[in-house]
Amino acid sequence: MTGAQFAFFSFLLCVLPVVAALAWWLKHRYSAAVVRLQASADPSNRSLDGRADRKSGDQPGPNVFAPLLQVRVQPATDILLWPDAVNRQAGPARLRRRVLLLHAICGLVYWFTLILLMIVAQADQLQSLQFGVLRTVLRMLAPMILSFVVTPVAVAWALQAGLPRRLMSISAAIVVIYAVSLVWSDAEGWNSELGFSLGYATIVLMLSAFLRPTIRGAGLPLVAASIAGWAVFSVLVAIGVALDPDDGGSASFIEVAVGVSELLLMLAVAIWCGWRALIALSSRYAAKRFSDIQLALATYWVILTMFLVASLVKEPLLFVTRPTRTKWIVLAVVIIWLLWRWLQASALHAVVRTADPSIGPLLLLRVFKPSGRSQAFTDRFFAYWRFAAPVWMIAGPDLAGAYMEPDEFFKYLRGRLREHFIADPGEAAPRVAALDRLRDPDGRFRVTEAYCTADTWQPTVLEMMARAGVILLDLREYAGTRLGTRYELTEVLRRAPLQKVLVLVGSGDDVTGLRDEIESIWRDVGRSRRDRAEPLELTVLQFSRSSHAEIRGLFCAAVRAAESDIPIGAGVPRASVGSGCTR
Numbered sequence: 001m002t003g004a005q006f007a008f009f010s011f012l013l014c015v016l017p018v019v020a021a022l023a024w025w026l027k028h029r030y031s032a033a034v035v036r037l038q039a040s041a042d043p044s045n046r047s048l049d050g051r052a053d054r055k056s057g058d059q060p061g062p063n064v065f066a067p068l069l070q071v072r073v074q075p076a077t078d079i080l081l082w083p084d085a086v087n088r089q090a091g092p093a094r095l096r097r098r099v100l101l102l103h104a105i106c107g108l109v110y111w112f113t114l115i116l117l118m119i120v121a122q123a124d125q126l127q128s129l130q131f132g133v134l135r136t137v138l139r140m141l142a143p144m145i146l147s148f149v150v151t152p153v154a155v156a157w158a159l160q161a162g163l164p165r166r167l168m169s170i171s172a173a174i175v176v177i178y179a180v181s182l183v184w185s186d187a188e189g190w191n192s193e194l195g196f197s198l199g200y201a202t203i204v205l206m207l208s209a210f211l212r213p214t215i216r217g218a219g220l221p222l223v224a225a226s227i228a229g230w231a232v233f234s235v236l237v238a239i240g241v242a243l244d245p246d247d248g249g250s251a252s253f254i255e256v257a258v259g260v261s262e263l264l265l266m267l268a269v270a271i272w273c274g275w276r277a278l279i280a281l282s283s284r285y286a287a288k289r290f291s292d293i294q295l296a297l298a299t300y301w302v303i304l305t306m307f308l309v310a311s312l313v314k315e316p317l318l319f320v321t322r323p324t325r326t327k328w329i330v331l332a333v334v335i336i337w338l339l340w341r342w343l344q345a346s347a348l349h350a351v352v353r354t355a356d357p358s359i360g361p362l363l364l365l366r367v368f369k370p371s372g373r374s375q376a377f378t379d380r381f382f383a384y385w386r387f388a389a390p391v392w393m394i395a396g397p398d399l400a401g402a403y404m405e406p407d408e409f410f411k412y413l414r415g416r417l418r419e420h421f422i423a424d425p426g427e428a429a430p431r432v433a434a435l436d437r438l439r440d441p442d443g444r445f446r447v448t449e450a451y452c453t454a455d456t457w458q459p460t461v462l463e464m465m466a467r468a469g470v471i472l473l474d475l476r477e478y479a480g481t482r483l484g485t486r487y488e489l490t491e492v493l494r495r496a497p498l499q500k501v502l503v504l505v506g507s508g509d510d511v512t513g514l515r516d517e518i519e520s521i522w523r524d525v526g527r528s529r530r531d532r533a534e535p536l537e538l539t540v541l542q543f544s545r546s547s548h549a550e551i552r553g554l555f556c557a558a559v560r561a562a563e564s565d566i567p568i569g570a571g572v573p574r575a576s577v578g579s580g581c582t583r
Helices: 003-039 076-081 091-121 131-161 166-180 193-210 216-243 253-286 292-312 325-352 371-385 406-413 425-433 457-467 483-495 511-528 548-563
Strands: 069-075 362-366 391-394 447-452 470-474 501-506 536-543
Touching: 003 193, 003 216, 003 292, 003 406, 003 447, 069 076, 069 511, 076 536, 076 548, 091 131, 091 292, 091 325, 091 371, 131 292, 193 292, 216 253, 216 292, 216 406, 253 292, 253 406, 292 325, 362 371, 362 457, 362 483, 371 548, 391 457, 425 457, 447 457, 457 483, 470 483, 470 548, 483 511, 501 548, 511 536, 536 548
Parallel strands: 069 536, 362 391, 362 470, 391 447, 470 501, 501 536
Antiparallel strands: none
């Protein structure tokens, strides 16, 4: 194993597990800090019943009755049967298809180019330049088509398409099984199909772990920073070895002490470079130079590129003082990387600049669940919705850290997390008005969490309701003891235009009991609505397994609710309104 291969595998097998453990620990510390700050409250801002003071609007007289409310419960998959649900030209769906296709094509071109570079770099090891060369190249390309070319691009596509995370683990297992089955291969060692596939499978499994809710929020920034730090450390070590090669003699105590001091100094420089990389990531993300998905994809491709460079290097990393083939290989990879990034950014800009404007933020109100279940749903749904409009949420313990942005993570490391919190009810209106509404360079909108204390979350929710384009109230696993969720349900029925509201329930929930509770609340608050002169309708969508069809159906309903002024469940076809869904 060469020096470059050793450096890469030491990073993959030693540094990344440490970074994963650190990210897991920091995520839990971050979640605890969020929950602690959320529980804080100023007694002067609270009323006698323990809730923030609020104005309920015009209070009707005692003889005013609530309008008729029809609660329509239907499976989410039924939405796909609506007349306008087959409109393939809707903006959000068209943009999503184009961006995913563009990333797939760019990834395929980039990875295939690196594979060709690997073959060219190994050409001098082939025994013949005639028929034997052609036969060997074909035998190398045959197994690469699936495991070495298609699979890496497919995994990168799955990172952003909202597919279940377990598919990444399955793809890694397929690569391993496929590589082991290549018993007919004549190649041996690191560059064989088996060795290459096992190395790639390790990368996929590592990145799959970093996408889990328990470590994702802190994991990706730390991985990106650790790549920069480890690269600096490896280069410094290579320079040190090149300038002071081991002569094979015994070293004195002073020489050992000096060597250890130099190694510690190199490590300190690498840590400082990693910290500066984290600062740069934070500032560039805040300036909307890239999205969180782009950060994940860039990290994925950087690690794969490092892996491929390590597989290409046949000589020790001692090319500092003399030109070697390794030097030109690394230079070629760097040029290909920079050219690919520029071409991809230019193509994305051309696609995104023709995108439709936002159809209005989606406000997600939910019953707090274990983070795994909450994250599995939001990841898949947001993979569609983020091409249509921003997502607004109230930060909670279930998703604390899952959608933590690099600038938020950096502020937490610096002990300035409180700056993100709305600490006074009077801050709710200006803070909500200033929430991000712009697209990222890849066409996606961001997921924004409002950080609130115990006496500011209610006025913040009311401000978000007033500005949202559509409200999704996830009542799966709801019970009457969930006082916070009941408050949100009450205020939605009191204030929100019901054609802009979607209620989500699970197949195992007590739908009859929920309907009774909605009707009970409606009798109290429906009288205060301004549109009480006409019957109203509330659409309740039922999920069974959170299947792909149900996610698409929910996306259809949410887009139509944001774009239309008619009740969602009315089923009235409108040629000018598209749901953005495909069959």
